[in-house]
Amino acid sequence: xxxxxxxxxxxxxxxxxxxxxxxxxxxxxRDVGVVQILTPSGTIDSGVVIIPQxxxxxxxxxxxxxxxTFKIGNFYTNTQTVANLNPGDSVVVGFASWTxxxxxxxxxxxxxxxxxxxxxxxxxxxxxxxxxxRDVGVSAILMPSGIIDSGTSVAPRIKIKNFGNERxxxxxxxRIYRSDNLPLNKIEKFFGYEINNTNLLDTKDNQIYEDSxxxxxxxxxxxxxxxxxxxxxxxDTYSLVxxxxxxxxxxxxNDTAYGxxxxxxxxxxVGVLSILAxxxxxxxxxxxxxxxxxxxxxxxxxxxxxxxxxxxxxxxxLMITLDxxxxxxVEFNSWIASPIGTHIMICSTALASDTNLTNNFVRxxxxxxxxxxxxxxxxxxxxxxxxxxxxxxxxxxxxxxxxYGLPRECDIKLEIYNSSGKRVCILKIxxxxxxxxxxxxxxxxxxxxxxxxGVYFCRMxxxxxxxxxxxxxxxx
Numbered sequence: 001x002x003x004x005x006x007x008x009x010x011x012x013x014x015x016x017x018x019x020x021x022x023x024x025x026x027x028x029x030r031d032v033g034v035v036q037i038l039t040p041s042g043t044i045d046s047g048v049v050i051i052p053q054x055x056x057x058x059x060x061x062x063x064x065x066x067x068x069t070f071k072i073g074n075f076y077t078n079t080q081t082v083a084n085l086n087p088g089d090s091v092v093v094g095f096a097s098w099t100x101x102x103x104x105x106x107x108x109x110x111x112x113x114x115x116x117x118x119x120x121x122x123x124x125x126x127x128x129x130x131x132x133x134r135d136v137g138v139s140a141i142l143m144p145s146g147i148i149d150s151g152t153s154v155a156p157r158i159k160i161k162n163f164g165n166e167r168x169x170x171x172x173x174x175r176i177y178r179s180d181n182l183p184l185n186k187i188e189k190f191f192g193y194e195i196n197n198t199n200l201l202d203t204k205d206n207q208i209y210e211d212s213x214x215x216x217x218x219x220x221x222x223x224x225x226x227x228x229x230x231x232x233x234x235x236d237t238y239s240l241v242x243x244x245x246x247x248x249x250x251x252x253x254n255d256t257a258y259g260x261x262x263x264x265x266x267x268x269x270v271g272v273l274s275i276l277a278x279x280x281x282x283x284x285x286x287x288x289x290x291x292x293x294x295x296x297x298x299x300x301x302x303x304x305x306x307x308x309x310x311x312x313x314x315x316x317x318l319m320i321t322l323d324x325x326x327x328x329x330v331e332f333n334s335w336i337a338s339p340i341g342t343h344i345m346i347c348s349t350a351l352a353s354d355t356n357l358t359n360n361f362v363r364x365x366x367x368x369x370x371x372x373x374x375x376x377x378x379x380x381x382x383x384x385x386x387x388x389x390x391x392x393x394x395x396x397x398x399x400x401x402x403x404y405g406l407p408r409e410c411d412i413k414l415e416i417y418n419s420s421g422k423r424v425c426i427l428k429i430x431x432x433x434x435x436x437x438x439x440x441x442x443x444x445x446x447x448x449x450x451x452x453x454g455v456y457f458c459r460m461x462x463x464x465x466x467x468x469x470x471x472x473x474x475x476x
Contacts (some may be wrong), residue, residue: 032121054110073106137254162217176209271359292347296322311343327395386465
């Protein structure tokens with residue numbers, strides 16, 4: 001408020017009482033502004049309910065009523081009215097509550113709106129808030145799983161993920177339980193995915209394995225982690241639990257993963273599939289290497305003896321090693337075909353721990369006939385048509401026996417091709433008389449090098465007769 005005065009100055013003025021006049025004038029100031037954003041600010045946890053607050057002030061010279069607006073990012077806006085705020089006074093304004101569900105960094109802004117405000121520079125204030133998410137969990141148990149053999153050693157393996165938005169370090173546990181020992185009062189929680197980590201720590205009566213590791217993960221990252229090796233000894237069904245422990249974890253539903261594994265007794269089972277040679281009738285005095293096909297029907301690698309007998313006068317034993325499911329051809333020491341007559345052949349396996357004795361042997365016979373020595377690999381019986389066959393299984397390891405028949409004299413070509421159509425070798429190219437013949441392919445190419453495992457084809461041309469048979473080599 002200012003005083004005003006107006007006066008005259010006349011020399012000799014005879015009435016000075018009217019020479020001046022006084023009054024006053026008030027200069028009005030309209031100015032409100034934001035002093036401070038109180039909440040939210042800094043870092044807050046996801047899901048927290050916040051009431052945004054800001055402090056505003058009347059910098060002017062008269063009582064004012066005005067609007068105050070608060071914004072968070074692009075997802076929250078609220079306006080409140082301040083009424084009759086005296087000059088020089090401040091007030092804290094509270095806005096509508098906000099639930100912090102939007103993770104990450106967000107800008108905040110508070111603005112006042114007064115018509116005629118002479119100082120817009122203090123009409124707003126900005127800030128920021130970070131919504132923090134602390135959330136980690138075990139995504140899956142990767143190992144062990146399914147069915148494993150007793151005696152197998154395996155490192156339990158999990159996949160773990162940081163679902164939050166800050167880098168964290170935390171422990172992860174892995175536990176293995178005998179399912180049949182799981183207490184009844186734990187079963188519902190155990191299989192209902194409601195396990196409580198604190199209770200789990202106390203469940204020692206059925207626990208047979210425990211290990212923990214520390215993991216550090218950046219936001220959104222996943223990792224595969226292994227624990228200390230566990231050796232499965234007792235055949236049984238086992239329940240698996242892996243869980244993370246993070247202070248302040250906001251989502252416990254993904255902390256724990258569950259699994260199971262069956263430990264079975266290892267299956268020991270080897271046997272003989274077929275006898276490849278000698279077969280049919282052969283000439284007295286002919287030299288033959290007995291051959292048989294063996295298989296490991298079990299679940300673990302086995303080293304075992306294979307015995308080949310002919311009558312009471314020939315016996316040979318070889319030790320072989322086969323992985324589970326593998327098939328191989330066993331070739332024994334040579335036998336000179338004698339004496340004349342029909343002789344029983346038996347090829348057998350002798351694995352001490354074999355659990356299935358029904359496939360341990362194959363029985364067959366061979367006939368030794370008198371006569372002059374005839375062409376090698378030729379049978380004296382005459383066929384009535386052309387033929388090409390793979391003796392026994394077309395799956396072999398190192399050698400395979402191929403038999404063909406010629407009803408008349410003709411040129412014969414017997415070749416091996418690979419799956420790409422490229423010729424590997426020529427087994428026979430000659431003019432042959434009528435009869436049955438057999439040839440052993442030793443799994444080598446034309447240069448004598450062993451070929452790799454895979455699919456091959458035996459192709460025969462005899463006069464106008466053409467035939468092809470598929471064979472599968474299972475060893476390199």
